Amino acid sequence: MQIHDLIGIGFGPSNIALAITLEEKKQYGFNVDAFFIEKQPGFAWHANMMLDNTHMQISFLKDLATMRNPSSYFTFINYLHQKQRLQDFINLKTFFPSRHEFNDYLAWAASHFNDRCAYGEEVLEVLPEKRNDEVALLRVCSRDSDGAIHERLTRNLIVGVGGMPSIPECFLSLKGDPRVFHSSAYLREIAQHGSAKKIAVVGAGQSAAEIFMDLHNRPGAPHVDLIMRARAIKPSDDSPFVNEIFNADFTEFVFSRSDEDRVALLDEFWHTNYAAPDLVLIEQIFNVFYQQRVTGNERHRFLRRHEVVSANPLPEGIQLVLRDLNAGREHVATYDAIVLATGYNRDHHKSLLKPLSPYMGEFAVDRQYCLQSTPNFRPAIFLQGACESSHGLSDTLLSVTAVRTDEIGQALLGVVNQPGATQTDNPIRAVAGR
Ligand SMILES: Cc1cc2nc3c(=O)[nH]c(=O)nc-3n(C[C@H](O)[C@H](O)[C@H](O)COP(=O)(O)OP(=O)(O)OC[C@H]3O[C@@H](n4cnc5c(N)ncnc54)[C@H](O)[C@@H]3O)c2cc1C
Numbered sequence: 001m002q003i004h005d006l007i008g009i010g011f012g013p014s015n016i017a018l019a020i021t022l023e024e025k026k027q028y029g030f031n032v033d034a035f036f037i038e039k040q041p042g043f044a045w046h047a048n049m050m051l052d053n054t055h056m057q058i059s060f061l062k063d064l065a066t067m068r069n070p071s072s073y074f075t076f077i078n079y080l081h082q083k084q085r086l087q088d089f090i091n092l093k094t095f096f097p098s099r100h101e102f103n104d105y106l107a108w109a110a111s112h113f114n115d116r117c118a119y120g121e122e123v124l125e126v127l128p129e130k131r132n133d134e135v136a137l138l139r140v141c142s143r144d145s146d147g148a149i150h151e152r153l154t155r156n157l158i159v160g161v162g163g164m165p166s167i168p169e170c171f172l173s174l175k176g177d178p179r180v181f182h183s184s185a186y187l188r189e190i191a192q193h194g195s196a197k198k199i200a201v202v203g204a205g206q207s208a209a210e211i212f213m214d215l216h217n218r219p220g221a222p223h224v225d226l227i228m229r230a231r232a233i234k235p236s237d238d239s240p241f242v243n244e245i246f247n248a249d250f251t252e253f254v255f256s257r258s259d260e261d262r263v264a265l266l267d268e269f270w271h272t273n274y275a276a277p278d279l280v281l282i283e284q285i286f287n288v289f290y291q292q293r294v295t296g297n298e299r300h301r302f303l304r305r306h307e308v309v310s311a312n313p314l315p316e317g318i319q320l321v322l323r324d325l326n327a328g329r330e331h332v333a334t335y336d337a338i339v340l341a342t343g344y345n346r347d348h349h350k351s352l353l354k355p356l357s358p359y360m361g362e363f364a365v366d367r368q369y370c371l372q373s374t375p376n377f378r379p380a381i382f383l384q385g386a387c388e389s390s391h392g393l394s395d396t397l398l399s400v401t402a403v404r405t406d407e408i409g410q411a412l413l414g415v416v417n418q419p420g421a422t423q424t425d426n427p428i429r430a431v432a433g434r
Contacts, residue, residue: 004035006412007140007154009123009352011038011113013045013106014160014384014401017064019113020074021405022412030413035152036113037142039122043110045103048187049207051214056102057206057236057278058246058398059095064109067248068402074112079105120145126157127355128377135359135377156412159352160384163344163396168202170310171340179318180311183207183341190215196222196336200320202308203341204228206236209277209285211339216288216300225333226285227303229325233285236276245269245392246399254392255367266393273393274343311338346386346396353381365390368411369404382408 006022008015015036022032040047065072072078076097080086083104089097097105110117121142129137138157142150165182167175174180181189183203193199199222201211208226215224244250245265254262285302292298309321309330317334324331350363357363359377366372369391371381384404388395 001151001153003137004152004154005032006034006156006158007138007152008034008036008158008160009126009140010159010161011036011043011110011117011119012160012162013064013398014162014405015158016043016106016110016113017401018158018160018384018405018408019116020065020072020109021068021402021409023112024069024072025409025413032412034116035154036117037121037123037140037152038117038119041120041145043107043119045106046099046184047103048185048189049183049210050099050103050187051210052100054099054210055094055096056099057096057238060097060102061095062398063105063402065402067400068406074109076102076105079108082108118142118144118150121150123352124149125355126353128359129153133376135356135379138356138379138381154379156380156382158382158384158408159349159386161348161352162385163346164348165340166343166345167340168308168342170308171338174311174313174318177313177318179313179336180338180340183211183339184344186211186214186339190337190339193337194220196220198223198225198317198333198335200225200227200318200333200335200338201341202227202338203343204230204233204275205341205343206277206281208339208341209233209281211341212300213281213284213288221299222336224300225303225335226300227306227308227320227322229305229307230275231305233282234271234276235279235282237272242269242272245272246394246397248394248400248403251391251394251400251404252367255390262389262392266389269393273397344396346388349383349386356381368407370408370411380412382411384408 008018019034022034060076063076065074080089121144123140123142125141127139127141128135129139137153137155140152140154144150165184167182171180178192199215201208201224212224212226215222254265257265288300289302303322305325307323307325309323312319317336318338319332319334321330321332353360359374360371364372365383365387369382369384369387371383385396394400
């Protein structure tokens, strides 16, 4: 069986950016045989949240390559040039392309690596391949859409699987009930609920706000309850001094702090990324509720300071017991559909790597995003997008993607793995250092 230098799990922006970095290192004589496995049938960036009129929340200059190599072929500007839209894009006078366009850019970049990515395969687990007392290689097991199991061997691994839906505990027992779904499945699921008259949206972030407006504008004119614990929907703060926390060099600062300082930093700036929709969107929602007061048509309700206590599946709908945190009272409401815009967990790597856990300790990473392991474990395993607690709030975003892949690429290649160096069992790991 072929042994790859590197297998990447997931082929979203993080691992596409890494593929680009490694591709560009070829001109300096570095050649890493990298292969990626992606569970979707083709490239798609948050396809079920690809709503009309949504825009990037980050400058296009923080694309897959510019911050690392502004002269890369894979910059957003070169994509525009290739698609013959550069002049027209300039006339838009924006740093924030539509999500549709950024998805098209990402798909264009990904298409250059079709021969190095197996689409439609979900990685199930990663197993250790032992030689005597050492783990020398990793066996990556995946399942394709026909149910066939595939196994591949690699010397090193990079996990870039993004987030998994975070489902509040009171909804866990409703798993499998098609009337309750997470925002990550929104467009697919809402298409099945065209006749829904009453819908609840739980959450206070960008996705909750976008979904509320999307439902408001749907032809079926459903009644929507927007339910959140917060007293007010607060906007994301993207003012320039605050935005400095997303600069690439801030990662070094965060990583070098004590655990206590890091927790305080994450806490101080938590609202820059979480439960903080764009101001324009908040103003649109406010306007919807204001116009309701003008017309007297109370189609939607803003249930702020409300908590979902329990959810009960009834034949006529999902009944929520809601606690009004201001009044201290509980009341019930029944919905045809419930959208959970309740965010994502970033610890899926732990279940994929569970068979390796005896070698992994606490799953802590070093500055180059490499998991620390026992001395008898030779492969290097890197994480992308799962290191917020050690590397800062930019970790789950696109902000540092390009620069991060350079840091990981450097660690992969190592300082002594110069062009023409003799190949050892694992040339990459042998020089990666910890
Ligand atoms: C709706 C939405 C809008 C966003 N907008 C912005 C924005 O404007 N700016 C910004 O900076 N960030 C934004 N984000 C944050 C987002 O995390 C990043 O934009 C980006 O998607 C991170 O890339 P990634 O590759 O790390 O993760 P993902 O994009 O989530 O990609 C991970 C990939 O791994 C695949 N995968 C998962 N598990 C497996 C498995 N077991 N086997 C094989 N493949 C697997 C998934 O199918 C997916 O393709 C947004 C997030 C969402 C949900």
